[in-house]
Amino acid sequence: MPSFFDRSFELSARTTFSGAFLDRLSERRDDSEFFRDLRAHPASRVVLMSEDAPLFASRGDERDVFFSFAEAESFGPLEDVILLGRSQERAYFAAHIQTNADTNHRSEGGTRGFSPAPSSKGVESVDLRSVALLGLVHSEALGLLAQAKSLVYWHRRHRFCANCGGPTASAASGWRRECASCGALHFPRTDPVVIMVTTDGESCLLGRQARFAPGMFSALAGFVEPGETIENAVRREVREETGIRVGRVAYLGSQPWPFPCSLMLGCMAEALSREVFVDRAELEDARWFTRAELSAMFAQTHPDGLRAPNSIAIAHRLLQVWLEG
Amino acid sequence: MPSFFDRSFELSARTTFSGAFLDRLSERRDDSEFFRDLRAHPASRVVLMSEDAPLFASRGDERDVFFSFAEAESFGPLEDVILLGRSQERAYFAAHIQTNADTNHRSEGGTRGFSPAPSSKGVESVDLRSVALLGLVHSEALGLLAQAKSLVYWHRRHRFCANCGGPTASAASGWRRECASCGALHFPRTDPVVIMVTTDGESCLLGRQARFAPGMFSALAGFVEPGETIENAVRREVREETGIRVGRVAYLGSQPWPFPCSLMLGCMAEALSREVFVDRAELEDARWFTRAELSAMFAQTHPDGLRAPNSIAIAHRLLQVWLEG
Numbered sequence: 324m325p326s327f328f329d330r331s332f333e334l335s336a337r338t339t340f341s342g343a344f345l346d347r348l349s350e351r352r353d354d355s356e357f358f359r360d361l362r363a364h365p366a367s368r369v370v371l372m373s374e375d376a377p378l379f380a381s382r383g384d385e386r387d388v389f390f391s392f393a394e395a396e397s398f399g400p401l402e403d404v405i406l407l408g409r410s411q412e413r414a415y416f417a418a419h420i421q422t423n424a425d426t427n428h429r430s431e432g433g434t435r436g437f438s439p440a441p442s443s444k445g446v447e448s449v450d451l452r453s454v455a456l457l458g459l460v461h462s463e464a465l466g467l468l469a470q471a472k473s474l475v476y477w478h479r480r481h482r483f484c485a486n487c488g489g490p491t492a493s494a495a496s497g498w499r500r501e502c503a504s505c506g507a508l509h510f511p512r513t514d515p516v517v518i519m520v521t522t523d524g525e526s527c528l529l530g531r532q533a534r535f536a537p538g539m540f541s542a543l544a545g546f547v548e549p550g551e552t553i554e555n556a557v558r559r560e561v562r563e564e565t566g567i568r569v570g571r572v573a574y575l576g577s578q579p580w581p582f583p584c585s586l587m588l589g590c591m592a593e594a595l596s597r598e599v600f601v602d603r604a605e606l607e608d609a610r611w612f613t614r615a616e617l618s619a620m621f622a623q624t625h626p627d628g629l630r631a632p633n634s635i636a637i638a639h640r641l642l643q644v645w646l647e648g
Numbered sequence: 649m650p651s652f653f654d655r656s657f658e659l660s661a662r663t664t665f666s667g668a669f670l671d672r673l674s675e676r677r678d679d680s681e682f683f684r685d686l687r688a689h690p691a692s693r694v695v696l697m698s699e700d701a702p703l704f705a706s707r708g709d710e711r712d713v714f715f716s717f718a719e720a721e722s723f724g725p726l727e728d729v730i731l732l733g734r735s736q737e738r739a740y741f742a743a744h745i746q747t748n749a750d751t752n753h754r755s756e757g758g759t760r761g762f763s764p765a766p767s768s769k770g771v772e773s774v775d776l777r778s779v780a781l782l783g784l785v786h787s788e789a790l791g792l793l794a795q796a797k798s799l800v801y802w803h804r805r806h807r808f809c810a811n812c813g814g815p816t817a818s819a820a821s822g823w824r825r826e827c828a829s830c831g832a833l834h835f836p837r838t839d840p841v842v843i844m845v846t847t848d849g850e851s852c853l854l855g856r857q858a859r860f861a862p863g864m865f866s867a868l869a870g871f872v873e874p875g876e877t878i879e880n881a882v883r884r885e886v887r888e889e890t891g892i893r894v895g896r897v898a899y900l901g902s903q904p905w906p907f908p909c910s911l912m913l914g915c916m917a918e919a920l921s922r923e924v925f926v927d928r929a930e931l932e933d934a935r936w937f938t939r940a941e942l943s944a945m946f947a948q949t950h951p952d953g954l955r956a957p958n959s960i961a962i963a964h965r966l967l968q969v970w971l972e973g
Contacts, residue, residue, distance in 0.1 A: 333879060333896070333897075335877035335878065335879045335880070336877070336879070338877065340875070341876075341877045341880065343875050343876060343880055347873070347884060349884075349888060350888060350927060350929055350930075466875055467875070469874070469875045470873075470874050470875025470876075471875075473874035473875065474874050477874070480810060480811050480832075481810040481811075482810070482811070482812075482813075483808060483809060483810055483811065483812060483813035484808060484810070484813075485805060485806040485807070485808055485809070485810045485816075485834075486805050486806075486807065486808065487807075487808060488807075488808035488809075488813045488814070488815070489813070490813070491810075507805075509810075510839075510871070511873065511874055512837060512839075513839065513840055513871075513872055513873070513874055514835075514837075514838065515838055515840045515911055546835070546838075547838055547911055548672070548795075548836065548838070549794070549795050549798035549799050549802070549836055549838055549904065549906070549909055550665070550668050550791055550792070550794045550795025550796075550798065550904045550906070551666075551668060551795075551904055551911075552660035552661070552663065552666045552901070552902040552903060552904065552911075553660065553902045553911075553913075554658060554660045554661070554901075554902070555660070555666065555668055559672060559674075563674060563675060571658070572658075574899045576877070576879075577877040577878045577879070578877060579874065579875045579876055579877065581874070581875070584874055586840055586872055586876075586877075586878075588878075602675060604675055605675075
């Protein structure tokens with residue numbers, strides 16, 4: 324085989340939220356009868372988003388994120404019903420629902436002390452970061468919830484046509500919104516974001532935003548802008564945020580990041596300079612870390628209490644690759 | 649250096665529209681005084697989009713895509729003025745303008761026989777594909793025009809708030825639109841698209857859409873959907889369009905593709921099956937091509953008159969890598 328396949332692992336397959344397993348049936352999305360039949364089938368299941376958080380049913384000692392339509396509709400009217408896809412003769416949908424379910428929200432930056440409260444109504448919402456961090460569902464269901472969350476969010480924020488201001492309506496099994504006033508078609512949005520570990524071989528460059536948990540440093544990141552390649556976006560972001568010039572860039576893997584609808588493009592970047600100038604509008608701090616220091620951060624034994632990102636972030640995977648390589 | 653930098657070339661840097669050279673000054677975008685001062689500076693230049701096509705001035709025997717603001721405003725009122733960035737003390741802007749300039753549109757699928765007519769008014773619009781194919785500007789200006797075209801298009805299609813339907817206004821030097829009604833902030837959209845050459849080592853899999861020029865076959869492509877990695881999007885698209893199962897996927901390079909605002913993610917994909925089932929809703933045809941056959945297509949010596957994509961497309965670059973590798 325040619326050399327572009329030499330990489331013997333797929334980092335993307337190990338990122339959280341990447342466990343999609345459905346046949347997305349995209350060729351059937353415009354078939355409204357097919358959609359109706361699948362929705363009416365008793366084997367079909369729907370995941371429910373209350374605001375931006377998936378709902379869980381308590382079934383004995385277990386939590387379950389999949390509902391029959393009969394059960395789901397007993398909670399209230401479903402909005403924005405989307406056909407996610409099918410697996411082993413079972414169709415999966417997503418929908419938004421307004422509920423008075425108990426809500427568990429993770430505090431920004433960590434889950435220490437977080438424990439979803441059991442719900443008196445037998446249903447609760449748990450924000451998706453906490454679902455991932457606490458391992459409340461298996462990785463395939465997590466991929467499905469990521470798909471569902473981004474799509475439901477997109478529907479809820481696109482009730483109107485950006486072109487003319489008229490109301491839009493869901494179409495194509497939830498994969499398009501259409502404007503009856505001007506005829507514009509709108510498609511789900513996915514925002515590419517570069518995230519990169521910049522290294523001079525011995526050390527890597529990490530930064531922290533003011534909103535991060537205390538002591539946390541992570542890979543730099545930013546949205547890809549119009550007119551940029553992945554590699555040029557990496558160079559611009561690193562230069563803007565730290566003043567470091569970047570030479571070669573290598574893509575290592577990607578991750579769907581449903582907060583609300585990003586595609587994280589994980590890269591390794593080669594530093595051509597050393598002196599850091601922190602852009603204080605973007606970052607609270609940025610500096611170089613040795614492998615030994617980063618290892619201590621992962622082990623939570625850093626003398627200053629510094630920490631590295633947890634395993635749900637692709638930054639964690641990128642930094643592990645660098646530590647091992 | 650670690651092995652992820654082993655790749656000795658950067659395919660992205662050789663793709664058409666990737667020649668961005670500006671300091672984008674993103675940390676100054678919210679400084680409206682800075683924006684006003686730069687716009688008023690006599691050294692500043694603006695590129696103009698008439699509908700979706702850049703305007704060219706005839707200056708003697710030369711065409712020029714850069715205008716002073718004084719000259720630009722002599723053609724009519726400027727809409728959606730965007731600060732693109734700065735290079736060597738000169739700031740560059742983009743704007744939309746409604747003109748009665750002569751318009752040169754390339755027929756879909758080819759430029760044979762196309763020649764921009766000289767304009768009686770000294771200004772003409774030429775669609776951006778033709779600008780690239782005919783080499784009307786150097787690669788850095790082409791990158792700037794790509795940035796400008798995607799941004800101007802985004803402004804023109806986002807006059808209203810998708811969240812509430814209210815009018816939006818440009819802010820942040822043209823890098824944001826704001827809704828005064830609901831307070832929503834809107835950012836430029838970039839759509840990630842996977843484009844892949846699928847190969848079993850000996851042959852590669854290409855398809856043709858009905859809208860392609862006669863005889864043209866190219867790499868398969870499709871939008872990345874919510875919940876997908878690059879690699880999984882490649883697998884889904886190839887499976888959907890041709891029935892071929894894909895194993896390993898390698899990212900080789902990316903390209904800004906301003907038609908209207910895509911980021912092309914160029915990949916090589918390893919085929920795990922051989923039998924092609926063409927999805928006739930998406931493709932007119934798809935089949936395997938040997939290296940010899942593809943070489944003949946590039947040389948325009950294929951006995952059936954089949955052709956490969958021209959050099960402005962990243963598909964061309966990917967296929968060249970495969971031919972050479």
